[in-house]
Amino acid sequence: MRLTVNGIERGIESAPLTPLLYVLREELGITSPKAGCQQGGCGACTVLVDGEARRACLLAVAAVDGAEITTVEGLGAPEALSAIQTAFHEHYAAQCGFCTSGMLIAAHAYLEHGGSGERESIQETLSGHVCRCTGYVKIIDAVAAAAGGEITSRQKWLPQTGEESPVEVPGAPA
């Protein structure tokens, strides 16, 4: 089996019924998709499969053979954050960060499909994503800001000293 993950084609050696989540985390070492409930209920494992937000814990890797997979590591880089990553940073939409990868992917897909800044639409999009920390208001604020183009420089948060950012994998505590 083969997957294109964040633009790089990878051969997959896991057994065909292995959940995509485990293939990403354990075989490929991509840790932004989180193993939360592992039953499809929390959204922490959400990734893009051919541009659609899907729960990686529920997908056998054989069912997505040949697909393009995008995780948070593929949304942007520290020096070039995506719009939704910038908005999350500017609106303090992440606390512990465990839900953040799934939220970012779902929100990114929402925006890519022309989602508006209307709060009820955003709530509906994120309704299957559980956060223990933020109370959701800041997350919805961030998505609304990204939808409305209300973000400032995507490089604003980088250190001004010329030192490398300590965050090597944005949004992805292991």
Ligand code: FES
């Ligand atoms: S870990 Fe996949 S939905 Fe919770």
Ligand code: FES
């Ligand atoms: S930021 Fe902690 S679970 Fe959402």
